[in-house]
Amino acid sequence: MRKVEIARLRTVFWTAIVAGLLLGSFGVSNSAFAAFKVGAKKCQECHTAEAKVWEGTKHFKSYKAIHKDKRAKKIVKAVGDKRMKKSATCALCHYTAAQKKAGAKAKLVSGPSCESCHGAASDWIAVHNDYGKGVKRDGESADHKAARIEKSIAAGMVRPDRLYDVAANCMSCHGLANPELDAKAAAAMLDNEHPLNPDFELVKYSQGTVRHRFYPPDVTANKKMTPAEMSQMYVVGQAAALTSAMAAVSKSDHPKYKAAQDKRIANAKAALELVKGQVPEATAFLSDPSVANGRALAAAVKGKDLSGAVGGKLPKDFK
Numbered sequence: 001m002r003k004v005e006i007a008r009l010r011t012v013f014w015t016a017i018v019a020g021l022l023l024g025s026f027g028v029s030n031s032a033f034a035a036f037k038v039g040a041k042k043c044q045e046c047h048t049a050e051a052k053v054w055e056g057t058k059h060f061k062s063y064k065a066i067h068k069d070k071r072a073k074k075i076v077k078a079v080g081d082k083r084m085k086k087s088a089t090c091a092l093c094h095y096t097a098a099q100k101k102a103g104a105k106a107k108l109v110s111g112p113s114c115e116s117c118h119g120a121a122s123d124w125i126a127v128h129n130d131y132g133k134g135v136k137r138d139g140e141s142a143d144h145k146a147a148r149i150e151k152s153i154a155a156g157m158v159r160p161d162r163l164y165d166v167a168a169n170c171m172s173c174h175g176l177a178n179p180e181l182d183a184k185a186a187a188a189m190l191d192n193e194h195p196l197n198p199d200f201e202l203v204k205y206s207q208g209t210v211r212h213r214f215y216p217p218d219v220t221a222n223k224k225m226t227p228a229e230m231s232q233m234y235v236v237g238q239a240a241a242l243t244s245a246m247a248a249v250s251k252s253d254h255p256k257y258k259a260a261q262d263k264r265i266a267n268a269k270a271a272l273e274l275v276k277g278q279v280p281e282a283t284a285f286l287s288d289p290s291v292a293n294g295r296a297l298a299a300a301v302k303g304k305d306l307s308g309a310v311g312g313k314l315p316k317d318f319k
């Protein structure tokens, strides 16, 4: 068994233990121990508009192309694997491995997809749009809605309104910061021209090709963000980048890796300094950029217009 696989099993094991403790008992919800991805085809059944947007992104298109790339072939060899589509290391970020059902073999079905950003769906797919027996969307009670949202989050859904968590997923891949990526593999990748862009910024990279903003339901309008919304997203993205880079920087002393993580840290700190006056939570987060403080900061910026503070930093064009 390869090192990455062992590392992954170890993570899965500890996640299971923690999940078990949180549930109070190991017998409550067996499925929580083996959340798996179901693949974008499933989501597409209802989310045609979002799926169409996704099909226009590099995440979708790269699936047919990237393994043929000359650099890709060199990088795969450097990490000790033969083919990109057989490499557990590359699969961490480049592919979606989906399962038909619990216990079935996982198969690569696409590039990064819905569940790469919104969480593996096996345990929440049936919950997230269940309004109650015989009840339609607009007849759902407030209590039922709150309980439904609670349940979907507990089952691993990363909802868009928990933007810090969505952003953490982007940063894990784009910052080469996935905790399951071992330091040796990261070093070999960087020595063989694998990119690591320390200036990956959430607004710039999510409001171009990736943008899908149709809700409240209106499949005809993929809404652009207002400057105020962009300013909130900018701050949350920087917070997620800081948590991600702080965790990554201690993992490896490979000069390129370290320099990129240091740059990510410097970028994020400079950006967050700008909002300290308006958002006290930014100060707490800067002194301890933990996940909990990041979520608190994200909650605090919700609904605020910070474009006065960060307006000068907001991108004019989008990827």
Ligand code: HEC
Pocket: 038, 039, 040, 042, 043, 044, 045, 046, 047, 114, 115, 118, 121, 125, 128, 129, 137, 158, 159, 160
């Ligand atoms: C059977 C139809 C159906 C399927 C299948 C489905 N969704 Fe949804 N989804 C909905 C509906 C309806 C809503 C609006 C929910 C509401 O009113 O709160 C929604 C909402 C969402 C939201 C917005 C957050 C929220 O909870 O309101 C996200 C994100 C999402 N779905 C992701 C996915 C992903 C990813 C998949 C595939 C793994 C998926 N959905 C599969 C029907 C579906």
Ligand code: HEC
Pocket: 066, 069, 071, 072, 073, 075, 076, 079, 084, 087, 089, 090, 091, 092, 093, 094, 172, 173, 174, 175, 176, 177, 178, 181, 189, 194, 195, 196, 197
């Ligand atoms: C931790 C996540 C992660 C892992 C692991 C990873 N990649 Fe990447 N890779 C990315 C991201 C993100 C990009 C896009 C970076 C950018 O353009 O800034 C990328 C870009 C690339 C590119 C350049 C593509 C282009 O369009 O320019 C190649 C080639 C590549 N990866 C090959 C590989 C190979 C081969 C492996 C396995 C040995 C691998 N990657 C593992 C995240 C990862």
Ligand code: HEC
Pocket: 058, 059, 062, 066, 092, 093, 094, 095, 112, 116, 117, 166, 167, 169, 170, 171, 173, 174, 202, 205, 206, 209, 210, 319
């Ligand atoms: C599972 C890993 C993963 C996650 C999560 C992820 N990405 Fe990516 N992303 C990639 C990889 C890999 C590529 C490069 C594909 C290629 O070049 O072939 C990429 C490419 C992109 C590109 C194209 C960049 C370019 O220069 O053309 C954009 C834009 C992007 N991602 C935005 C995002 C945003 C925004 C998020 C979060 C909301 C995100 N990604 C989450 C792996 C990921």
Ligand code: HEC
Pocket: 040, 043, 044, 047, 050, 051, 052, 054, 059, 112, 113, 114, 115, 116, 117, 118, 160, 166, 206, 210, 211, 212, 213, 214, 215, 216
């Ligand atoms: C690269 C990461 C990424 C991928 C891939 C992705 N999403 Fe999202 N999704 C987000 C982000 C970020 C937001 C919220 C931010 C915003 O408003 O732009 C969001 C918002 C949503 C929403 C609520 C907003 C709306 O109107 O649509 C739904 C529903 C949703 N996604 C479903 C999907 C489905 C279904 C897929 C796959 C076909 C998908 N997403 C793929 C990152 C992603």
